[in-house]
Amino acid sequence: MQDTRYRIVIIGGGTAGWMTAAGLARQLPGADYSVTLVESDEIGTVGVGEATLPHIKLFNDMLGLDEAQFMRETRATFKLGIEFCDWDRPGDRYIHPFGAFGEPWGGVEFQNHWLRARASGRAGAPFEAYSYAVAAARANAFELPDENPKSIRSTYSYAYHFDAGLYAEFLRRWATARGITRIEGQVNAIDRDATSGAITQVTLKSGQSIPGDLFIDCTGFRSLLLAGQFDVGWEDWTSWLPCDRALAVPCAHGGDFTPYTRATARPAGWQWRIPLQHRIGNGYIFSSNFLSQEAAQETLLAHLDGAALAEPRLLRFSPGRRALSWRSNCVAIGLASGFLEPLESTSIYLIQAAVIDLINLMPTPRMAKDGIDPRLADEFNRLTVMQYERVRDFLVLHYIANRREGEPFWDYLRHMPIPDSLAHKLELFRARATAPNYQYGLFARDSWLSVLVGQGVMPEGYDRLADTFDLDMVAARLDDFAGRIGSGVAAMPSHADFIASYCAAEAVA
Numbered sequence: 001m002q003d004t005r006y007r008i009v010i011i012g013g014g015t016a017g018w019m020t021a022a023g024l025a026r027q028l029p030g031a032d033y034s035v036t037l038v039e040s041d042e043i044g045t046v047g048v049g050e051a052t053l054p055h056i057k058l059f060n061d062m063l064g065l066d067e068a069q070f071m072r073e074t075r076a077t078f079k080l081g082i083e084f085c086d087w088d089r090p091g092d093r094y095i096h097p098f099g100a101f102g103e104p105w106g107g108v109e110f111q112n113h114w115l116r117a118r119a120s121g122r123a124g125a126p127f128e129a130y131s132y133a134v135a136a137a138r139a140n141a142f143e144l145p146d147e148n149p150k151s152i153r154s155t156y157s158y159a160y161h162f163d164a165g166l167y168a169e170f171l172r173r174w175a176t177a178r179g180i181t182r183i184e185g186q187v188n189a190i191d192r193d194a195t196s197g198a199i200t201q202v203t204l205k206s207g208q209s210i211p212g213d214l215f216i217d218c219t220g221f222r223s224l225l226l227a228g229q230f231d232v233g234w235e236d237w238t239s240w241l242p243c244d245r246a247l248a249v250p251c252a253h254g255g256d257f258t259p260y261t262r263a264t265a266r267p268a269g270w271q272w273r274i275p276l277q278h279r280i281g282n283g284y285i286f287s288s289n290f291l292s293q294e295a296a297q298e299t300l301l302a303h304l305d306g307a308a309l310a311e312p313r314l315l316r317f318s319p320g321r322r323a324l325s326w327r328s329n330c331v332a333i334g335l336a337s338g339f340l341e342p343l344e345s346t347s348i349y350l351i352q353a354a355v356i357d358l359i360n361l362m363p364t365p366r367m368a369k370d371g372i373d374p375r376l377a378d379e380f381n382r383l384t385v386m387q388y389e390r391v392r393d394f395l396v397l398h399y400i401a402n403r404r405e406g407e408p409f410w411d412y413l414r415h416m417p418i419p420d421s422l423a424h425k426l427e428l429f430r431a432r433a434t435a436p437n438y439q440y441g442l443f444a445r446d447s448w449l450s451v452l453v454g455q456g457v458m459p460e461g462y463d464r465l466a467d468t469f470d471l472d473m474v475a476a477r478l479d480d481f482a483g484r485i486g487s488g489v490a491a492m493p494s495h496a497d498f499i500a501s502y503c504a505a506e507a508v509a
């Protein structure tokens with residue numbers, strides 16, 4: 001019998017390809033849609049991308065994954081945030097936590113109470129002392145948050161560090177067990193309809209043709225379908241984010257088993273440190289205009305916790321995004337649609353957001369005959385642009401607010417013109433301690449506050465409503481909050497102990 005289902009063809013089996021396949025397998029009715037994924041062992045995947053944001057848990061939960069099993073199989077650890085070292089000035093450090101700072105009261109956001117108390121000499125502790133996630137991270141402690149919203153242990157969330165290759169394999173097993181067809185092979189020809197321009201089929205080196213109604217380009221930086229077939233421009237953001245190279249190297253464990261990623265500023269970029277159960281992922285993201293590969297490699301290898309487990313691998317990239325991510329019947333997801341350096345671990349989040357948006361906007365099977373409603377693509381593109389621009393502004397903030405004077409890379413960043421959208425956010429914060437708080441997309445208010453305050457950007461004013469509260473009461477509430485954090489964290493297990501009892505991978509148990 002002829003298969004009349006709407007045919008979705010995904011090209012690429014990296015994190016983007018398999019997250020897309022798994023999301024579609026979970027959400028689309030198999031009676032109406034068929035999903036085929038083509039991947040090439042010969043080409044391989046980018047092989048990096050190990051730090052995530054808390055949203056990944058929602059994605060895994062949507063699939064119905066068992067957390068402990070997923071963590072065992074991907075050798076994952078927990079992540080409470082990112083520690084930024086030496087970004088403002090050498091010797092400084094702060095954590096961008098996954099969680100709240102303090103608690104609002106009287107309709108006034110917490111930072112205003114803290115700023116007012118500080119202005120009166122009554123804020124007993126720095127801003128980050130009011131974050132449970134920061135305190136737990138600094139103590140190398142971890143436990144699952146409390147679901148009771150009244151508990152102080154409900155004020156944080158968490159993400160994972162995992163082995164990206166193992167995660168893609170895990171999702172591949174999961175998705176193929178749920179009806180996704182996997183084909184191994186390399187696409188070397190793409191046919192399009194002469195009238196509509198829509199892609200009709202791809203042909204592999206082996207000669208096998210795969211026809212489809214909707215094609216998802218997950219081919220990584222190559223962007224074989226979207227950039228290769230359609231005249232879609234590239235919006236380049238190098239002038240704001242000058243880093244264009246990464247050197248990546250895994251190493252053996254040696255230092256602390258931290259429940260957080262570390263990003264340390266270096267002379268022409270920054271170095272990441274991502275602890276997994278069996279090794280630590282490291283890399284130096286740098287600008288080739290300011291530093292040679294040799295010098296970057298020397299710095300990277302001089303700052304490892306343990307012995308390097310492989311030769312450093314060079315990756316080249318350009319920061320920016322495709323002008324459109326959905327054109328005709330082709331949707332690009334992952335590196336095929338854009339790339340922003342992993343300073344805030346946003347790429348996998350951007351994949352997840354695109355998968356969810358695509359599911360919401362999925363063409364109906366009827367559109368195989370009638371053509372795809374262009375409003376679906378327009379909306380997808382609008383949402384994607386918004387996501388990328390918000391992430392871009394947040395990343396740029398880390399660079400511009402530095403006081404590393406006399407270092408050419410950092411001097412350039414401090415003086416460069418910035419996006420208008422970021423300038424507006426900074427002005428509002430400086431004037432009245434107001435930070436963006438997006439309901440859709442990244443980042444929420446506490447994230448902005450952590451980086452703004454962490455980088456030494458302090459507001460000149462605060463919400464005047466804060467002045468209506470009794471100052472003694474405010475100071476007492478601040479002390480009480482910090483005290484409750486201290487006693488809660490003191491009772492937590494260490495990150496290492498929690499992993500050992502909850503999700504230790506066999507080889508490292």
Ligand code: FAD
Nearest residue numbers: 012013014015016045046049051187220334335342347348
């Ligand atoms: P790829 O992994 O490149 O996969 C492309 C797929 O397409 C492969 O399966 C390949 O075989 C296939 N393919 C290509 N051409 C063909 C063809 N002709 N025929 C058939 N198949 C084909 N993200 C985070 O969220 N956190 C991080 O910490 C992080 N760190 C990063 C560090 C660096 C240095 C870089 C460069 C990226 C990082 N990322 C991070 C981004 C993350 O790695 C990617 O977003 C993620 O891996 C998705 O990649 P992808 O699937 O789009 O592409």
